[in-house]
Amino acid sequence: MKNIDNKKYNFGIDLGGTNIVIGLFDDDGNFIGEEYYKCPTNANRNYKLILKDMADGCYKILVENKIKITQINGIGIGIPGKCDIKNKLVIGACNIKSLNGINIETEMKKFMDVPINIENDANCAAVGEKKFGASRNYTNSIMITLGTGIGGGIIINNKILPNTEIGHHVIVLNGENCTCGRKGCWETYASATGLIREAKKYAKKNPESKLNDIDENKIYAKFVFDVAEIGDKTAISVIDNYVDYLSEGIANLINIFDPDLFVIGGGISNQGISLLRKVRQTVQKKIYANDLNTKIVQSKLGNYAGIIGAAFLNK
Amino acid sequence: MKNIDNKKYNFGIDLGGTNIVIGLFDDDGNFIGEEYYKCPTNANRNYKLILKDMADGCYKILVENKIKITQINGIGIGIPGKCDIKNKLVIGACNIKSLNGINIETEMKKFMDVPINIENDANCAAVGEKKFGASRNYTNSIMITLGTGIGGGIIINNKILPNTEIGHHVIVLNGENCTCGRKGCWETYASATGLIREAKKYAKKNPESKLNDIDENKIYAKFVFDVAEIGDKTAISVIDNYVDYLSEGIANLINIFDPDLFVIGGGISNQGISLLRKVRQTVQKKIYANDLNTKIVQSKLGNYAGIIGAAFLNK
DSSP: HHHHTTTOOOEEEEEEEEEEEEEEETTTSSSSSOOOEEOOOOOOOOOHHHHHEEEEEEHHHHTTTTTOGGGEEEEEESSEEEETTTTTTEOOOSSGGGGOOOOOHHHHTTTOOEEEEEEEEHHHHHHHHHHTTTTTTOEEEEEEESSSSSSEEEEETTEEEETTTTTTSSTTOOOOOOOOSSSSHHHHSSSSSHHHHHEEEEEEHHHGGGGGGSGOOOOOOOHHHHHHHTTTTHHHHHHHHHHHHHHHOOOOHHHHHSSSSEEEESSSGGGGGHHOOOOOEEEHHGGGGGGOOOOOEOSSSSGGGGHHHHHTOOO | OOHHHHOOOEEEEESSSEEEEEEEETTTOOBSSSSOOEEOOOTSHHHHHHHHOOOOOOOHHHTTTTGGGGGEEEEEESSEEEEEETTTEEEEEETTTGGGTTHHHHHHHOOOOOOOOEEEHHHHHHHHHHSSSSTTOOEEEEEESSSSSEEEEEEEEEOOOOTTTOOOOBBBBTTTTTTTSSSSSSSHHSHHHHHHHHHHHHHHHOOTTTGSSSOOOOOOHHHHHHHHHOOHHHHHHHHHHHHHHHHHHHHHHHHHHOOSSEEEGGGGGGTHHHHHHHHHHHHHSSSGGGGGEEEEEESSGGGGGGHHHHHHHTO
C-alpha cells in the first residue's frame, strides 16, 4: 500500500472558450479514471469562478480515484491565448476576457495549493504529441491545430518555443480581415472558419450545389468535405482552394524551419489520409529546391493532446 | 616566441557568386593582417579551380603573417545556397552550379588539410552577429541580409537553426514569380531586386520623376533612397511600399518566433536609422496583440559578418 500511496500524478487542464476539460495522468502518460472530466467554461464569468470550477473538477477526480493531494506533482493549464509562462500571467485570451492580466498561479493556488504551470493551448497540444504522440521521436517538429483559428506549437531541439503565433503570418497581402487586426493571415484562410466562409460564398454563387442543402448558417467543415466526397463540383472547388491555402502556409513554415515532422491536428485533420495526401502533394511543389525532408502526418492524440501536454509541461 | 607559435587561428571564407572573401581571425574574433583577402569567383568554372583559389588565398595570408598551418583550427566556408552541413555537401547553390553535390570537406582537404566546415552564407552572417555583433547578448534572434535575395539566419537558444529559407515564404498569394518556383515570396518584394523592379515600374508610369534621371537599367537601391530623400514623390511611394513589404515579412517572422532581437543587414540596411524607424513603426502595427517585444536593429559587423561567422561555425 505504501508504494501506491507514493505514486505521483499530474493534472492537465484545457481551459477552452466553451469547455473546461481536465485529465489526471500518471508519470507514464496513462489516464487515471475512466474518462476525463468536462464542464462548461461560461467564459463571460469572473475568472475566480472559472478557476474555482477547475479546482472543483480536480478535487472530484481525486476523490473518485482515492488519490491524495500530496500525490499531485502539479497542474498544467492550457490557455486559449498568449501567456507569459515565466510569470504565469495571461496576456491575451480573446475568448475569456476576465483572465487577461491575471496571475494564474497566485489565483489558482487559493483553491488548490500545488505547483501551477500555464502555456498557450496550442503549445500544450504540441508538447502532448512530443511526449506521447506523433512527434515523440523527432527533434524538431511543428504541430498545428485547425479549428476556429489555427493554433501552432514549434518544438526545436526537443523543447517548445514559447510565444509563437504561427497562424498569424500573412499569406495574402491585403486579404481578408483577421481577428488580430492584420489582413490576409494564414488563419483567415486555412482554419475551419476560413473553409466555412468560402463554402458559403461558393454556395451562394452556385445554387445547384448540394452545399445549399442545409441552411447557410449551419454549414460546418465536415459537411463541406462530405458534399465534396459525393462529387459536388462546387464543394470540390472549395476543398481544392482550401488545400491550397493550407499548403501555402505549411510550405512557408517548412521553408522557414525545415522541421523533421509536421503534425496536423484539430477537427479538420479527422479527414485523415485523403486530405493528408492532397496536402503532401501540394506542399511538395512549393518547397525550396523541391527538397522536402519533412514528414507530414496526422495528430495521434487527437483531442487529448492538449490536456496530456498541459499535464507534462514541466517534464 | 613559443607562446606566439602556439596561438591558434581560424579562417572564414565567404564564397559568393561574384567574389571569394577570406579573413583570418584569432580566437577573440580579431582580424589578422590589415585587410581581408579578395579574389573573383568566376562562378562558371569547375569547382576544383574555385576551391584551389580559396586555398591559395589562405596560404597567401599565412605566409604574409608568418603563421604555420599547424596553428590553424580550421576553415569555415559560407556557401551561397542550401547545404547538408553534417555531411559537408552542397545541395543547392544556384549561382555556382558546379558546387552542387560536392563534398566540400573532401575536395578542399586536397588543397589544404585542415578541418573544414560549411554553412549557408546567411547563416554564417547570423553566427557572426551572434558571436561578436548585434545579437551577442540575445538568446533568440533572427538576422536577415537584404541583397539580391533575402538571406536569413535564425538563432534559437544560442544555436543556429540549420536549413532555413526565410526569404521563401509567400506573402502575396499568386504574386510575382520567385526564382524558387513559387509566386509571391517575401524575397521577390523585400530584396534589393524587388525594390529596383518596383522603382522601374513606377519610373515608367511617372515620367516627371527623378527616378528617370539615370538609365532604367542602371537604377540601384541606394539611388531610389537618395531620390526619395530629396522629395521625389514617386520615389517616396516606392520606398513606402518597400517598407510595407519588408515589414510584412518581419512581422510574420516575429509572430512566428517571438525572437528577442531582429537584425537587418545587407546593402539596404546602410540606410540606417531613418529606414529602421519606418520599419519599426510599420511592424509594430502588425504584431499579434500589438505586443512587440522584439528589438529591431541594424547589423553591427556589416560585410564582415559572413566571414567572421564562417570562421567560428564550430565554436
